[in-house]
Amino acid sequence: MRFLLTATILLAAAGCRPAETPGTVYGERPTLSDTTLVSTILTDPESYLDQRVLVAGTVVEVCEKRGCWLQLASDREFETMRVKVEDGVIIFPMTARGHQAVVEGVVEKVVLSADEAREQARMHAEEQGLPFDSTAAFEPTTTYQLRGIGALIAD
Amino acid sequence: MQWRRWNNILHRDIGYLCAGLTVVYVVSGVAVNHIHQWNPTYHVERRTAPVAPLTAADLAPPVGPGRLLMQLGLTPDYRTTFRPDSTSLRIFVEDGTVDVDFATGEATIEIVRERPVLGAANFLHLNHAKQLWTWMADLYAVALGLLAVTGLFVLKGKKGLTGRGAWLTAIGVVVPFVFLWIYR
Numbered sequence: 001m002r003f004l005l006t007a008t009i010l011l012a013a014a015g016c017r018p019a020e021t022p023g024t025v026y027g028e029r030p031t032l033s034d035t036t037l038v039s040t041i042l043t044d045p046e047s048y049l050d051q052r053v054l055v056a057g058t059v060v061e062v063c064e065k066r067g068c069w070l071q072l073a074s075d076r077e078f079e080t081m082r083v084k085v086e087d088g089v090i091i092f093p094m095t096a097r098g099h100q101a102v103v104e105g106v107v108e109k110v111v112l113s114a115d116e117a118r119e120q121a122r123m124h125a126e127e128q129g130l131p132f133d134s135t136a137a138f139e140p141t142t143t144y145q146l147r148g149i150g151a152l153i154a155d
Numbered sequence: 156m157q158w159r160r161w162n163n164i165l166h167r168d169i170g171y172l173c174a175g176l177t178v179v180y181v182v183s184g185v186a187v188n189h190i191h192q193w194n195p196t197y198h199v200e201r202r203t204a205p206v207a208p209l210t211a212a213d214l215a216p217p218v219g220p221g222r223l224l225m226q227l228g229l230t231p232d233y234r235t236t237f238r239p240d241s242t243s244l245r246i247f248v249e250d251g252t253v254d255v256d257f258a259t260g261e262a263t264i265e266i267v268r269e270r271p272v273l274g275a276a277n278f279l280h281l282n283h284a285k286q287l288w289t290w291m292a293d294l295y296a297v298a299l300g301l302l303a304v305t306g307l308f309v310l311k312g313k314k315g316l317t318g319r320g321a322w323l324t325a326i327g328v329v330v331p332f333v334f335l336w337i338y339r
Contacts, residue, residue, distance in 0.1 A: 060237045060245060064199065065190050073237050080239075091283050094197050094267050098234040098247025126191065129199060 023099075027090040028150035030054055030104035038074035038081045041107060045144035048107040055081065055146065056102045059092075059153065065127050067091035070151075072103060085148040092151070101153040105146035114138045159308060166305035169298050176279075176295050183280035186273050196277045200266045209257050211244070220246045223255065227262055 032054035041048045041055070060080055061071035068087045071080045083103050085092070112120060118138040125132035186195035204227055213219055214236075221231035224246065234247040246253040251266040278284065282292055307316050307324060314320065 058235055058237060058247075060239075064197065065194050077238055078240050088281065091281065094199075095269070097252060097267075129194070129201070 023101075023152045023154040026092060026151045026153065027085065027148065028104070030102055030150050030152055032104055035102065038072060039076035039079060042074065042076075042079060042081065042144065045107060045109070049109060049144075050106060052104065052106050052149070053146070054102060054104045056100070057081075059096045059099050059101050061128075062092045062094050062096055063127055064094060064129060067093060070096065070101075070103075070148075072101060072146075082143070082145040083148040083151070084145050090148060090151070092153075096153045099154050101151050103146060103148055103151040105148040105150075108145060108147050110141075110143045110145055112141045112143075114140050117141045159311065162305050162308045166302065166309055169302050169305070173295065173298050173302060177299075179276045180280055182273065183276035187277060187280065196270060196274050198268045198270055200268075202264050204262050204264065206255060206260055206262045208260055209255065211238075211241070211257065214244050214255065220244070223262070224248065224253065227253065227264060229253070229264070 032052065034054065035056045036048070036053045038055050038057055041053065055072060057072040057074060059070050060073045063069045066087055068091070069082055069084045070092045071082055073080055083105060115138075117140065118136075121136075121138065122132050122134075124130075183195070189195070206223065206226060209223070214223060216236055220233050220236055224233060225231045229248065232249065234249070236247065237245045239245060242256060242258045244255045244257075246255070250268060251264070254263040254265070256262075279288065279292075282289060307320065309315075310320065312318060316324065
């Protein structure tokens with residue numbers, strides 16, 4: 001019985017302890033070596049559409065409840081890029097805010113009708129615990145985001 | 156009968172093995188079920204405080220953010236800053252953020268703390284660990300299946316599967332179908 005207990009603890013410890021890294025990897029470890037500036041992508045997003053890129057920046061916002069997206073600061077003032085990951089597959093912690101990250105993913109276009117934009121804003125407010133003005137007018141929007149494959153977030 | 160003896164031994168011992176993890180999944184399961192009403196992993200505390208009239212220049216790093224944090228009664232250490240727009244600044248501190256709106260002269264302090272027990276339970280339940288834990292969770296799921304099946308045959312007679320047990324098992328099977336019929 002003592003052997004069984006010892007073996008179980010050792011096995012659990014070996015499996016749960018992540019390998020030593022300069023940060024924490026979420027999803028797949030980024031493989032690209034060259035980073036593309038967020039500002040470069042957002043200046044001409046159509047030319048990067050469906051391309052796999054590596055971007056870097058400070059994590060400025062994280063989905064509070066599900067950790068299913070993060071907002072990465074651009075190298076250009078007042079600009080961010082949203083990184084969306086599959087729910088439950090990659091879960092970013094709220095504690096990642098303010099940390100440097102490199103994220104690999106595919107650039108994608110998100111086209112929303114006015115109703116969809118309203119629903120997204122409502123869900124965003126709900127997730128972040130923010131007030132939502134249900135009387136506000138919404139217009140159709142086109143945005144660009146990264147479909148995240150993997151990220152390395154500095155500790 | 157010999158097989159029933161082994162069935163009951165299996166049911167008993169698997170039950171003992173699963174007890175701890177079942178509690179983890181129960182606690183996390185209920186917490187995550189109500190994710191629309193609250194944040195099951197983090198305790199987020201938000202408060203606002205007035206700040207003296209400021210400009211972006213007043214808050215320029217490296218000194219400005221620290222000075223403001225002290226004015227708000229916080230330690231002056233901060234990780235980094237970000238400008239969401241021309242009238243505001245976000246300061247990242249150890250446990251959260253401080254958003255300063257120059258236009259309204261208001262700071263929103265958000266302190267985030269992981270819920271100690273629930274955070275750990277959700278970490279396991281939602282498989283944040285991946286790696287070996289995925290296999291452990293699969294093994295637990297199989298064990299739960301075995302627990303359910305062996306549980307059907309623990310008793311014989313009127314209270315067993317040929318009596319009351321049949322009715323209770325049937326109810327358990329029908330319940331999910333009722334909800335599927337209602338909601339799908």
